[in-house]
Amino acid sequence: MTDLKQTPLHALHLSLGAKMVPFAGYEMPVQYPLGVMKEHQHTRTYAGLFDVSHMGQVVVRGPGYADIAAGLETLIPVDILSLGQNRQRYGFLTNAAGGIEDDLMLANRGDHVFLGVNAACKHTDIAKLKAALEPGLTVAEVTDRALLALQGPAAEEALATLNPDVARMSFMDVATVDLNGAEAWISRSGYTGEDGYEISVPSEVAEDLARALLALPQVEAIGLGARDSLRLEAGLCLYGHDIDAGTSPTEAALSWAIQKVRRTGGARAGGFPGAATILEELDSGAARKRVGLLPQGRAPMREGVVLFADETASEPIGAITSGGFGPTVGGPVAMGYVETRYATPDTVVFGELRGKRQPLTVAKTPFTPANFKR
Amino acid sequence: MKYTEEHEWLRAEGDVYVVGITEHATTQLGDLVFVELPEVGTEVSKNDEIVVIESVKAASDIMAPVDGEITEVNTALADDPSLANSAPLDEGWFFKIKPSDPSQLDALLDETAYTALIG
Structure with a gap:
């Protein structure tokens, strides 16, 4: 170093x-x-x-x-x-x-x-x-x-x-x-x-x-x-x-x-x-939008995970740009880009993780309430 | 107790071996937040990636230390991955394996060799 x-x-x-x-x-x-x-x-x-x-x-x-x-x-x-x-x-x-x-x-x-x-x-x-x-x-x-x-x-x-x-x-x-x-x-x-x-x-x-x-x-x-x-x-x-x-x-x-x-x-x-x-x-x-994503399972989904509209679609609709475990949320959290028509909160999309498609829910951010002194 | 260079420990329990990861490994990995265990009954080969673990920092794999059959997995660990941090040698075990070729165990490290490895 x-x-x-x-x-x-x-x-x-x-x-x-x-x-x-x-x-x-x-x-x-x-x-x-x-x-x-x-x-x-x-x-x-x-x-x-x-x-x-x-x-x-x-x-x-x-x-x-x-x-x-x-x-x-x-x-x-x-x-x-x-x-x-x-x-x-x-x-x-x-x-x-x-x-x-x-x-x-x-x-x-x-x-x-x-x-x-x-x-x-x-x-x-x-x-x-x-x-x-x-x-x-x-x-x-x-x-x-x-x-x-x-x-x-x-x-x-x-x-x-x-x-x-x-x-x-x-x-x-x-x-x-x-x-x-x-x-x-x-x-x-x-x-x-x-x-x-x-x-x-x-x-x-x-x-x-x-x-x-x-x-x-x-x-x-x-x-x-x-x-x-x-x-x-x-x-x-x-x-x-x-x-x-x-x-x-x-x-x-x-x-x-x-x-x-x-x-x-x-x-x-x-x-x-x-x-x-x-x-x-x-x-x-714009054609795509950054959204919050909550993996439905317990496995974190990290940067680079490719997103699809469903479990079988061959064309991706986006990708995760940041993801990991949220200690305050108590589970995995992520954000990434999806085609705008999938960007509405509560839309379910699928991320390909170790060869398996796993569901994520599009969610509003912040995942934890902001605590600013206005 | 036997060890692998991948920081797994194996403890004999009858004709099966209990497998976990060492305290050195959990210290390096940080707090574990996700563990995906193999299915009981799976036949595995040495160096197959059979467990996925994720810490707050990154994902990594645990490999089968020998050829054999998975006879039991620690479902409590899948429910609470932090057990691997708090009790890596006890409640934090990962799976039990019945070696199909017990001679492979001879190639594993003993305590002295493992301690030397981690310096």
């Missing part, structure tokens, strides 16, 4: 007994001695601390917020201009074919926009942003800060022991606060379906902050294994699996992220890569 990068919390992971694996070019903890199942359940019940420092943190600056927003709106089909100061929103970079180049979080910080992007995409994202926006705007990767996520119903109580102000934040608020003596950029968000925070802090103080949080009775360190089962139960997409450059926002069931003002008839309609395709699909639908 010599070519792999390490996050500022690498030594902490090793000291906690984590099992380390390569992920997106980094050596990351997949689980700690607690194990994936208990880590998942702990996060849903109390609070889990995740190292997400491998993700890209990007700052875009310009003459004023409106200039930054206008620039970013040429790449991202969401309403950035009217996003309130210190508010965050989900979005994605699109390509000329209408596919999703990466999904991201963006926050209005007044004099700049802060972007959180996927680790595996960050270098291409940044190159794309620079090519499109500089020199009018400046695009800089933040390389001297770690990123932690504290997730779960006890996250507020835990983080408030370090700074009570964080309790006043609502879902998708962002703020700069003092945590453990350091300047932290925090958002009330995450990727587990639970309430919680994402916390950017200078690399050199990250381990101290993590240890301060782990010292609290509510908080356990959680690895990528449980992060995956948590986001899957929450119905959230994993880039490179559930969405990629070949899936459009409508196909991916992410059209909710494209506000009216960017759609046909809106004041700032289109103007982003693939707009013609994406806007057309928003109005008339």
